[in-house]
Amino acid sequence: MTDTTELSKAYEPSEVEARWYNVWLERDYFRAEATSTKPPFCIVLPPPNVTGSLHIGHALTATIQDILTRWKRMSGFNALWLPGTDHAGIATQMVVEKELKKSEGKSRHDLGREEFLKRVWTWKGKYGARIGEQHRYLGASLDWSRERFTMDEQSSAAVREVFVRLYEEGLMYRAQKLINWCPSCRTALSDLEVEHEEKAGTLWHIRYPVKGSDRSLTVATTRPETLVGDTAVAVHPDDPRYQGLVGQHVLLPLTDREIPIIADAELVNMEFGTGVVKVTPAHDFNDYQTGLRHKLPMLTILDDAARMSKDTGKYAGMDRFAARKAVLEDLQLLGLLEKEEPHKLNVGTCQRCATVVEPRLSPQWFVRIEPLAKPAIEAVEQGRTKFVPEAWTNTFFHWMRNIHDWCVSRQLWWGHQIPAYYCVACSPRQGDDTDLPLDAPTVKVGGVDFARAEPIVARSQPTACPKCGGAQFVQDPDVLDTWFSSGLWPFSTLGWPRETPELKTFYPTSVMETGHDIIFFWVARMMMMGLHFMKEVPFRTVYLHAMVRDEKGEKMSKTKGNVIDPLDVILGAKADALAPTLRNKFPQGMPAFGADALRFTLASLTQQGRDIKLSMDRLGGYKAFCNKLWNASRFALMNMGDFQLDDRPLSSRSLTLADRWILSRLQRATEEVRASLEVFGFAEAASTLYQFLWAEFCDWYIELAKGSLYGEDAAAKDTTRAVLVYCLDRILRLMHPFMPFITEEIWQKLPMTRPVASICIAAYPEPDAALVDPSAEAEMAPVVAAIEGLRTIRGESNLSPAAKVKAVVQSPDARTRELLERWRGYLMPLAGLSEVQVSPPGTKPAQAAAFVSGNLEIYVPLAGLVDLDAERERIKKEIARAEQEVAGVLRKLENPNFVAKAPPDVVEKDKARVEELQARKAKLQDHLQRIAPEPTMSETPASAMGSTEPITDSAQVKVSPEAKPAAGGVDLGQELKGELEAASTREPTAAAADPQVQEALHKLREGTKEGLSAADHHDLGVAYMSMGLVDDAMREFDRAKESGDAREAPAPKKAAPAKKKVSAEPKPAVAEAPAVAEPKRAAPAKKAAKAPAKKAAARKAGKPPAKKAAAKKAAKAPAKKVAAKKSSAKAPAKKSAAKKAAKAPAKKSAAKKAPAKKSAAKKAPAKKMSKAPAKKAVAKKVNRGKSPARTGKARR
RNA sequence: GGGCGGAUAGCUCAGCGGUAGAGCGUCGCCCUUACAAGGCGAGGGUCACAGGUUCAAUCCCUGUUCCGCCCA
16 A cells, blocks of 8 residues: 555544444454354453443453454453443432433322333433443444343343352342332442441430339430330340349330330440440341340331331321431430430441432342352462452452341332242231331332232243232242343353353453452452353453543542543543533633544553543543654655565664664563553553653654665665655554554555455554564664764753764763764764764863763763853762762762672672772863863862862872862762772872772772781771761771770861852862861751751761661761751751751662663663553653663753 | 551652652654654653661561541
8 A cells, every 4th residue: 555645743532533433344344253263262241231331441341352362362361351331229210210300390199100211211222322322432342233231132131040040049038128228219239239337426415214123224326216115225244234134125215015125145245334325136237136036026117218207106107317316306305305415326328319228128039159259269269360469359258258148129110120939818918007108119110018928030021820820920029139131141141041152252351450449349249250151250350340430539420520531531521521629620622532542541650550540631641642653654754755565574774773773672572561451550561661662762763764865775765765664663553552543544554465444453562572672772772872872961951952073072982982883974964064084982072062971971072062161060960879879879889798798699780880980080180170260270270179189180180189170060079979999099098098098999999808917997087077967977986996906086077168168168178177075966967057957967876886776877867968858948946957967867868869870771672662661752761761872861 | 545548759650578660741853645632852850757677678577757538
């Protein structure tokens, strides 16, 4: 296809995304085969509420599942992602009822069951397609030919079959038990559908007179209105207060009943309240159990709407809360209300409508759960199903091991009606004396008393009553819990109970992917049902994703106004259509980010074990990423000419270094992405892709490719084109599962032959070992390092990119020089050079900016271009950083334990690091001196900062190294002093001048202190002290003494302030810093000298110097910039400030300041590059990190 | 009351024994003919607190404090 039509300049997601989905559908790419030679891969979509609309959580679900499905499909699997929707019993019924009320002012009872259900089906027909459409916007590659609904005929058949079989097996039973009841929804709820929350309530103390005695028992209760339903009061059998009362009776206030006093150790907590508990078995779960234990009568005093029943006398018909008030008033009048006190209590509320749930005694259907739970537990124990993240395994176990029988009947109309039938002829009838209200849904049907009638459970309505032969039946009016049918989803959707090829091919499914909030509701139940009916787990892996919250971590909800609608994100939205918090963020309306950006964002934020805070900023960043991909492709296509990629292997072309390098990097990226996907590492995979495309492919390869593309060499041009197309093809395929639309759009335009018509079914890239090219990656390193060095110089000198400069690059390494020479064609355009001279170290340009790293020295003559003062400042900073780091590393090396116990390679690395840093520092100092301003000052300005002589020509130095720094600058280097080498080369100070000290330091640098004499230790102590390293110094003095050197420890050199001063004036050094009596006081941090710090230091250091921690801390604070900044910024009196100042651990600050980049540099360039996670900036950093040459680069 | 997460740069998040990272935001220089949704450079961190283990702790252990969730 030479149809390389130009791409528009900016990526327009809406335009591109609108086009592809239908094409894919038409070509049936998402259709899975019932049987196939390919390995199966199957995910069933957690069915969303059929009349709902997708929220951002669904978008996450869809994104993850689509990534998995597309990836597997591209990897040669027979991939089935099966869509469906859920009838969502209560939710849907409520929505339709509400609508009915609104539009016609009618209740469902006005319509009757049949008519109402018709309305619900109409509603479903009207809105049921919405979910599907929304999934299409997201690009979800669902097999729509297999779409299912939990109430379609097949699913209903499965539900009936399961119900009947469970009944036949004795696992389904009907019983009158205390269940959770929502008085508003007027239905039973399962334990899971009740949400518990702590509320402020009241504990009332009520006196119950003891019969035949003056005595009374005071019960403490939070629910006085249920008093009229009490059938006992209970005390603890061991409670001395109530000995002898058990077996007697109390007179139940407000009634004429007498109820027994019972002893129950389980119910009663002696410590709580008065130790006397009223027992209302029909209205409290604990009391219910107590009632069973003691065979107490169970009086129901509330109806299905939680109104007081007919038997409650004057309270009859009152709402439970009104009744509470009335009862309390009456008790008050009788003088039986002793007191009330505030009390926190847990209240159960209806998950759906938030009404306070009422325990209610009623006939319901239950699933005997234990026999089902056991195999599910075992399956997970045996690893037949695995949870990802693994942490959910225990949650699963805990719940499964404490599970109760599942109440599955609901007093609703919308749902699977229970396949139980009652003979009209012989079933007991509802009497007139029922206490149930007339409009109770369970009562009205046929007049049969379902509470007492005997059910006939059957797959279809029976023809004759086995008892009386009657032929008229009514079906149980109740419907099943919605989760009952969802529990069958993994096999009911595949055709069960029929034995279908689908079932054979795809069961067990591969992955169950869903939010962790429904692990019990759904996952656990699918496990139980699947194992029971299919004899095998329903899925091999359960991947549970986190909840999506808003940017602030708040749950999204309409009332909070922070809901983010995925379609708004994809398509954009006018401001007035947005939720309030979003409107604030996008006053002009939300731009269309596109599905690809949304998907990539969600994938990138998906982290195990943490909620997702959806950041609009990151969303914007990933939209930019789409644009980047678009424009990189656009660039390539614009430069293709008539080129068409053929089948020749790339290696048959003469590849340039850049070609070999990017091809190698691509293989590694490919490998990493694949590895991440294998372990559900979506964020990691996304990061690798982001990184590779932006930081490596765009920032380096495309830039390097311009040389040949814009050149005259036709063959070279075509080679570059081939590599560009090859890379893009693979990048696009790697990315396709994440960003299906944009990848398809671009892929179609690549000038190459496509083995298949769509990227959807193209092969997922595999790494090509032949293209992995470590030597190319190594060769690129110095080139990259040099370019970056030059860019640093340019950037810090504020040189316009237009200004071409001349550069001198020196390296002692012949190979490096050769590479730079050979690839100067890369160097010059990318670094903006007019000329470059590569040579071994030698004469340096005079007025130049410098960049120094491990084996590279780069100079850019700046005279006339910029103010050299700035360059000097910069170099000083670099030196200071090097010094800081060296101090830190040396401290480590100086510890014999470290040297002895740490792995040799670690020690070696540190030693090498010290050498390198010192060499670097020397070069920088050398350079600094070279660009010194005309010697207007009497002191040598050149060495101002670092205070050390340039190593290279230290012999000739005649000036005091303690010379003052550039005007006004804080002499960091000097302050630091935590640098032994500096001490050793410094102009004689009290300590450092001593040859013995020199010797000791020398040994130190060698990484060992073995053989140090007592005097050595002492000298070392002096040296440390002169540098402000008090704790180190004190330790050395201690050692000296231990070894017999009787000399007293000298006072520490005056701390910080002195230093600062030193730096401000050309003072001949450090030596005579006034002694301070207590070493610990001398917190070296310059700020520490200030009042607050002092205080802190004193506090900390108040202990003997031997105290390791204190001493160490104080000593460490090598007057870091940080310390200074921090403490000065804070109120002096502030404790924290003091603390900080006192601490300012050299370690930390050193680490911080030091070569952040270095670490990167150290690593193999390849590695670094491949790793760096996120974005474009990434690119920048990454590059940096990778270049080995960069190793020595100053930390910035 | 029990359990599980989390606490790292201004914000959203990686990392998790050996020199602290990204994106966005910030600052500086650039409209360099793929991309200003961009390029180059820079600044920014007591890795919640306190102990402990270790040669070495952001990382492992213990405790504390906050935040979130689940279960009872």
